[in-house]
Amino acid sequence: MDYYLYNLIVLYKNIILNYAINDKENINLFKGKRLRLAEQLRAKGIKNNLVLAAIEKIPRHLFFDSTTAIPALLDHAYSDKALPIGEGQTISHPYTVAFQTEHLNIIAGEKVLEIGTGCGYQTAVLSEMGAKVFSIERQKVLFQKTKLFLPQMGYNNAKLFYGDGYKGLLQFAPFDKIIVTAAAPYIPNDLLIQLKIGGIMIIPIGESISQEMIWLKKTSQTTFDKKTLGIFNFVPLLQNKSR
Numbered sequence: 001m002d003y004y005l006y007n008l009i010v011l012y013k014n015i016i017l018n019y020a021i022n023d024k025e026n027i028n029l030f031k032g033k034r035l036r037l038a039e040q041l042r043a044k045g046i047k048n049n050l051v052l053a054a055i056e057k058i059p060r061h062l063f064f065d066s067t068t069a070i071p072a073l074l075d076h077a078y079s080d081k082a083l084p085i086g087e088g089q090t091i092s093h094p095y096t097v098a099f100q101t102e103h104l105n106i107i108a109g110e111k112v113l114e115i116g117t118g119c120g121y122q123t124a125v126l127s128e129m130g131a132k133v134f135s136i137e138r139q140k141v142l143f144q145k146t147k148l149f150l151p152q153m154g155y156n157n158a159k160l161f162y163g164d165g166y167k168g169l170l171q172f173a174p175f176d177k178i179i180v181t182a183a184a185p186y187i188p189n190d191l192l193i194q195l196k197i198g199g200i201m202i203i204p205i206g207e208s209i210s211q212e213m214i215w216l217k218k219t220s221q222t223t224f225d226k227k228t229l230g231i232f233n234f235v236p237l238l239q240n241k242s243r
């Protein structure tokens with residue numbers, strides 16, 4: 001697409017977004033639905049009150065791609081569904097976000113590496129819990145969009161990177177926690193190296209449409225406690241993608 005036209009579209013989207021964000025009504029819109037979603041997640045077994053408080057607070061309906069944010073879709077923003085965010089990607093189910101976050105056992109101030117920024121919803125949940133988030137996205141368009149969007153939502157501290165999640169972020173390692181939000185065929189070695197001793201990683205592993213959620217704790221430079229926490233569905237963690 002013509003560069004000038006692209007910038008014009010981005011500018012236009014930002015004007016609309018700014019309007020939506022500055023509009024208190026819009027932030028408070030669906031507040032009741034968010035409370036019910038948090039209740040639903042609690043009923044499904046999520047116990048961590050900080051995770052539930054973040055989900056109650058974050059206006060998930062503003063995280064969708066504005067081109068797909070048609071009222072019918074907005075109405076689904078607070079049902080437990082994975083929804084499109086553009087570039088063929090999806091925002092994870094709220095249950096999946098809550099489940100992965102709960103198992104990370106986040107303590108405020110911890111350094112968390114997120115692989116797969118997407119629309120930034122998971123980044124926002126971690127930020128609300130006081131984590132210092134470093135997040136990598138492989139799709140340039142999504143990266144650019146979310147890099148503009150999160151500060152507008154008040155999340156100024158999360159550091160977003162355009163890059164390959166398989167490689168992690170060596171320059172900011174080690175991390176207290178690592179969360180991978182796309183399905184990997186194996187646990188990337190670079191991520192294991194960049195996890196602190198005592199640190200936790202949560203990562204869906206598998207190459208078919210469903211994957212096993214793997215939880216692991218690094219017990220020494222070379223040893224890990226590992227368990228499987230159930231079956232989930234993620235989009236694939238892309239390999240060898242150059243743009």
Ligand code: SAH
Nearest residue numbers: 091116118119121122137138165181237238
């Ligand atoms: N955490 C996101 C979930 C997005 S879905 C959210 O809350 O919206 C998974 C994301 O991982 C997609 O945006 C996809 O583009 C990204 N992704 C896929 N392969 C990747 C890779 N190798 N490195 C980093 N991000 C990747």
